[in-house]
Amino acid sequence: MKSKNEVINIIKILKKTYPEAKCSLDFDTPFQMMVAVMLSAQCTDERVNKITPKLFKKYPTPEKMANASVEEISELVKSCGFYRNKSKNIWLSSNLLIEKYNGILPEDIKELENFPGVGRKSANVIMLEAFNKPQGIAVDTHVKRISNRLGLSIEKEPIKIEQDLLKQIPKEYLKDVNHIFIYFGRDICNSRKPKCDICPIKKFCDNNIEKKEKKR
Numbered sequence: 001m002k003s004k005n006e007v008i009n010i011i012k013i014l015k016k017t018y019p020e021a022k023c024s025l026d027f028d029t030p031f032q033m034m035v036a037v038m039l040s041a042q043c044t045d046e047r048v049n050k051i052t053p054k055l056f057k058k059y060p061t062p063e064k065m066a067n068a069s070v071e072e073i074s075e076l077v078k079s080c081g082f083y084r085n086k087s088k089n090i091w092l093s094s095n096l097l098i099e100k101y102n103g104i105l106p107e108d109i110k111e112l113e114n115f116p117g118v119g120r121k122s123a124n125v126i127m128l129e130a131f132n133k134p135q136g137i138a139v140d141t142h143v144k145r146i147s148n149r150l151g152l153s154i155e156k157e158p159i160k161i162e163q164d165l166l167k168q169i170p171k172e173y174l175k176d177v178n179h180i181f182i183y184f185g186r187d188i189c190n191s192r193k194p195k196c197d198i199c200p201i202k203k204f205c206d207n208n209i210e211k212k213e214k215k216r
């Protein structure tokens with residue numbers, strides 16, 4: 001765990017490094033955000049952004065999506081991994097949205113977590129991107145890796161990592177962290193070969209390769 005000051009410094013440095021950091025999924029409505037997030041599991045945001053224009057043109061609302069068949073949805077999303085399962089979940093979620101919520105996505109993380117294909121991580125992304133109400137941290141592969149390396153959490157399970165992060169990150173920075181960790185993970189603290197030599201936050205890192213080598 002880090003001190004509050006250390007965490008704020010880490011966030012400020014990364015914000016300066018990635019001033020452009022934001023969600024890279026394209027969408028117009030909260031419903032479309034939910035669908036885009038569902039498609040993005042095990043798939044790149046770039047690919048999802050290539051798929052969704054046609055999908056949202058044909059089925060822009062939960063009503064239209066629910067009236068399509070799973071096969072029709074599959075046809076439009078088949079270049080995405082696990083597309084059969086995702087199509088089924090999109091269809092089920094659209095139906096649930098109409099039956100239980102009158103077609104309006106609830107602004108409540110617990111309710112969102114109950115939609116087929118939407119877990120805690122996706123619900124966090126939807127709360128932040130669709131409603132601008134960050135509730136927690138969406139712990140994806142980048143956030144998990146960076147949290148472990150920096151020493152913000154020694155946990156492996158996303159839900160426990162998120163709990164550790166929420167103890168250390170002041171609420172006003174939740175939005176930033178969700179974005180900058182992803183940019184930082186793609187750019188510098190990547191999975192195979194982190195670029196510790198150019199890392200702007202290396203002095204805060206428990207896994208800084210340079211620091212470890214000096215100790216030897």
Ligand code: SF4
Pocket residue numbers: 149150188189190194195196199200201202205206207208209
């Ligand atoms: S010093 Fe290396 S391991 Fe640590 S956060 Fe920076 S890039 Fe990642």
